[in-house]
Amino acid sequence: MRVAVVGPTGVLGRALVPLLLQQGYTVRVLARSTTKARQLFPQLTEVVECDLLSTSAGELSSMLEGCDAVAHIATAIPRDFTAPHAWDANTRLRTDGVRVLLDASLKAGVQRYVQQSITMAYPDHGDDWITEDAPLDSSPERAQVCAPVMAMEHMLQATPLEQLQWCIVRGGSFVGEDTSQVRVMEGLRLSRESVPCDGRNFTSLIHVSDMASAVAAAIGEAPAGSVFNIVDEPMRNGDYLDRLADAIGARRPRRDTAAACPPSWRCSNQAAKTGLGWRPSHSIIP
Numbered sequence: 001m002r003v004a005v006v007g008p009t010g011v012l013g014r015a016l017v018p019l020l021l022q023q024g025y026t027v028r029v030l031a032r033s034t035t036k037a038r039q040l041f042p043q044l045t046e047v048v049e050c051d052l053l054s055t056s057a058g059e060l061s062s063m064l065e066g067c068d069a070v071a072h073i074a075t076a077i078p079r080d081f082t083a084p085h086a087w088d089a090n091t092r093l094r095t096d097g098v099r100v101l102l103d104a105s106l107k108a109g110v111q112r113y114v115q116q117s118i119t120m121a122y123p124d125h126g127d128d129w130i131t132e133d134a135p136l137d138s139s140p141e142r143a144q145v146c147a148p149v150m151a152m153e154h155m156l157q158a159t160p161l162e163q164l165q166w167c168i169v170r171g172g173s174f175v176g177e178d179t180s181q182v183r184v185m186e187g188l189r190l191s192r193e194s195v196p197c198d199g200r201n202f203t204s205l206i207h208v209s210d211m212a213s214a215v216a217a218a219i220g221e222a223p224a225g226s227v228f229n230i231v232d233e234p235m236r237n238g239d240y241l242d243r244l245a246d247a248i249g250a251r252r253p254r255r256d257t258a259a260a261c262p263p264s265w266r267c268s269n270q271a272a273k274t275g276l277g278w279r280p281s282h283s284i285i286p
Helices: 011-022 034-040 057-063 088-094 096-108 140-157 180-189 208-221 237-248 270-276
Strands: 002-006 026-031 046-049 069-072 112-118 165-171 173-175 194-196 205-207 226-230 254-256
Touching (some): 011 026, 057 096, 069 096, 069 208, 096 112, 096 140, 112 208, 140 165, 180 237, 194 237, 208 226
Parallel strands (some): 002 026, 165 226, 194 254
């Protein structure tokens, strides 16, 4: 099977592409920088230059010719969430980019399509478990992050399964090498990290290598039209940061009781275990 990976040079792509090759897939990567892609994956023979935000569906369909499956894992998560226009590129990748890629996949006769999404688009559920049938957060307060995710998923759900066998994998917050966890650990070492509120909100995390194995499983095994939460076992945020501090020999962070309480995402991974035969195998604590 030939798989086209869109967004191969990001943190998830760097874990996914070698895994797919190891599993015997022929991999074609579509990257904005072919130089970077070839440096990362010198063993690849199919490296195509593609900027998803400036390519038409017609142009893109020719790049997908001969591919059996497409994995859209391209993101542009900003480092500073509050900077002006920080989310613009990521929003376009989840809206304009998905529309173009879906149209191109249909035109090229691609059979399977896997779309990366996020569990952070769920609303606050307190201590309740969140399964895949829970609605996403439509509140105006979180529209900047959640509205593009809802639009993206709606586009897939409106695509007839007889034309394209799609699957959505909603990943938790990434941990592991080159993820935001590295910056959190540095903050703990410098005693700059604090736990907002009382720390009892749940966080759903996933090691980037486990996210890659879930995407690979979805490419090969996902039932058409399925949606999966891809997370490790949820932890209370305060417990997670305490354990992270202990692991690196840092002082446990203080509780900032004056800070607003973050949303609580206690996401279930049972559907992925059952439907994909997948389970996490990497610790979320280094």
